[in-house]
Amino acid sequence: MQFTSREWWTAIHGMALGFGFILFFTAALALVLTLESRLLTPQGLRRNVILLKISGTVIAVFSWLAVFIGSYIVYPWYRAAPPAGSTDLMSFPRSRLLANAAVSGWHNFGMEWKEHLGWLVPIIATAALFIIWRYGEHLAEHKGMRWTLFVMLCVAFVLAGIVGVLGAIITKEAAVV
Amino acid sequence: MKRQTTIKNGSSAAAILASGIGLAVTGLVTVTAENIPAWLNALAWSKPVGALEGKTTLGLIGWVVSWVILGVLWKDKEVKLRPVLLVTIILFVVGLLTTFPPFFDLFSKHD
Numbered sequence: 001m002q003f004t005s006r007e008w009w010t011a012i013h014g015m016a017l018g019f020g021f022i023l024f025f026t027a028a029l030a031l032v033l034t035l036e037s038r039l040l041t042p043q044g045l046r047r048n049v050i051l052l053k054i055s056g057t058v059i060a061v062f063s064w065l066a067v068f069i070g071s072y073i074v075y076p077w078y079r080a081a082p083p084a085g086s087t088d089l090m091s092f093p094r095s096r097l098l099a100n101a102a103v104s105g106w107h108n109f110g111m112e113w114k115e116h117l118g119w120l121v122p123i124i125a126t127a128a129l130f131i132i133w134r135y136g137e138h139l140a141e142h143k144g145m146r147w148t149l150f151v152m153l154c155v156a157f158v159l160a161g162i163v164g165v166l167g168a169i170i171t172k173e174a175a176v177v
Numbered sequence: 178m179k180r181q182t183t184i185k186n187g188s189s190a191a192a193i194l195a196s197g198i199g200l201a202v203t204g205l206v207t208v209t210a211e212n213i214p215a216w217l218n219a220l221a222w223s224k225p226v227g228a229l230e231g232k233t234t235l236g237l238i239g240w241v242v243s244w245v246i247l248g249v250l251w252k253d254k255e256v257k258l259r260p261v262l263l264v265t266i267i268l269f270v271v272g273l274l275t276t277f278p279p280f281f282d283l284f285s286k287h288d
Contacts, residue, residue, distance in 0.1 A: 010281055071233065076225030106252045109278050116276035120200050123240050127196035131189045138184045145189060146257055152193070155269065 006176050014171065017066040018164045020046050021059055022054050028055040030151050049137050056125075061155075063122035064107040064159065070118060077112070077176045086151050093174035106166075114166040117159055124156040126134045186250030190261045195247055197265035199240025200272025206235045208275040212284045 003011065031052040034040070040048060082092040089096040097107040131149050132139070139146050210217040210232055220231025274280050 041179060044195075067233075071226060071229060075229065080225075108221065113276070114279040115229055116203065116232070118275070119203060119236060120272060122201075123196050123199040123237075127192040130192040134189050135184055142184070142186075148193065148258070149264060159273075163199075166222075 003148050004177060007072075009069060010176050012172065013069045013074050014164065017062045018160070018167070019065070019068070021160055022060045022157070022164075024055040024062070025153065025160075028052060028080050028153055030156075031055065031151070032139075032146060032153065035140050035146060040140070045137055045140055049123045049139070052071040052132055052139075052148075053136075059156070060122060060125040060129040063125045063156070067122055071115070073174055079121060083173050091177060093170070093176055096174045097170075100161055106173050110166045110170050111113055112162050114170070118163045121163065122129065122158045124152050124159070127134050128152040128156065183186040185253050185255050186255035186258055189257050190247055190256045190258060191244060191247035191251045193265050194261050194268075197245035197268030197272070198243040199236055201275075202237030202272075203236025204235060204272040204275030208281040208284075211281040221231055241271045 031048050035045070035048055035052065050078065076090075077093075079094045080092055082089055082095050086092075089099060094107055094111070096103050097111075128149055131145060131152075135142060135145060139149070206220070210220050210228055217228050220228040220235075222230045222234070
């Protein structure tokens with residue numbers, strides 16, 4: 001079994017960065033939910049915040065890498081137009097989807113939504129990261145800001161989840177090869 | 178001796194509101210581009226990526242510029258968080274709605 005370079009980039013974009021995002025999101029969420037002074041010793045609070053800073057940074061960095069790799073490396077392969085008169089659309093996923101009415105919706109709806117929605121995730125994740133670094137251990141005393149952070153992380157996660165599911169389905173229907 | 182520090186929420190409120198502006202700008206650029214062919218073509222800054230590059234770059238510019246301006250205005254200030262959150266939610270909804278294909282396809286149809 002061998003991967004082509006295109007398949008490697010697609011795997012890095014969707015699987016490594018996508019699953020990494022989910023993994024560190026789970027950690028960040030658990031850390032935010034337990035970030036209360038009454039639940040933690042000062043040492044525990046300090047350690048939680050360090051871990052939250054790490055997981056928040058990874059979430060933001062992974063989401064930026066995912067959209068840049070997705071948009072500037074993988075997407076051009078996806079949307080490349082086949083030569084005029086070409087009937088072999090194997091290397092042209094967008095054209096392959098549009099050529100079949102039964103699956104064309106995965107481009108017209110799926111990819112059209114995914115390519116825009118994906119860019120919203122790192123914006124939200126970066127704002128969340130700023131709050132984490134700005135407040136640090138003080139998040140334990142600011143319930144309102146803590147809940148705002150929680151909601152922002154959840155919104156980023158839901159959007160990333162939609163993007164990930166669409167990406168998986170589109171790849172199943174017409175992989176970049 | 179324990180260090181006592183008061184964190185003003187202005188900088189964080191600026192980051193929150195700017196994220197909403199970033200989403201809304203991305204969405205508004207998208208929905209207008211999908212309805213004005215000349216605008217869509219103008220946003221295609223590179224052939225491989227197409228109009229996605231222009232749409233998302235303008236969204237990022239809107240986000241960064243608004244964050245810088247709000248960050249300067251609200252630096253070391255305590256702002257009322259509730260109205261900021263309310264406006265941010267509205268901007269999030271605008272951004273999400275205007276990047277949803279069935280919504281922007283209501284007006285026009287392009288690949």
